[in-house]
Amino acid sequence: xxxxxxxxxxxxxxxxxxxxxxxxxxxxxxxxxxxxxxxxxxxxxxxxxxxxxxxxxxxxxxxxxxxxxxxxxxxxxxxxxxxxxxxxxxxxxxx
Numbered sequence: 216x217x218x219x220x221x222x223x224x225x226x227x228x229x230x231x232x233x234x235x236x237x238x239x240x241x242x243x244x245x246x247x248x249x250x251x252x253x254x255x256x257x258x259x260x261x262x263x264x265x266x267x268x269x270x271x272x273x274x275x276x277x278x279x280x281x282x283x284x285x286x287x288x289x290x291x292x293x294x295x296x297x298x299x300x301x302x303x304x305x306x307x308x309x310x
Contacts, residue, residue, distance in 0.1 A: 222292050224259035225285040232275055246270045262286050 233242055243253040248270065255261035263271070263286040268279035 220292075222285070222288045224289050225263045225282055226256040226259045226261075228285060229271070230257055246274055262290070 239254055239257065240250050243250040246253065246267075248267070252261070256263065256267065263282045265279070265283065268282040268286075271277065271282050272279040
């Protein structure tokens with residue numbers, strides 16, 4: 216099943232959730248992660264891990280599934296843009 220559009224990276228979505236005027240340093244401190252780590256996520260250079268999803272859900276009062284789901288959709292869309300070999304479905308009638 217092909218997705219018709221390029222979903223937003225969760226870091227782009229996270230940018231929208233940050234309060235107006237909050238710095239990356241302040242947000243990283245609240246999440247108890249390094250500024251570099253948060254910056255990589257916000258700039259789509261790193262993905263949302265399960266641990267990060269738990270931190271974000273606690274901080275922003277969301278669910279970890281929401282963040283992991285966004286990451287999965289983004290990862291799948293990116294993978295679908297790459298060339299893939301033709302893979303024949305398994306033959307389940309093997310004796």
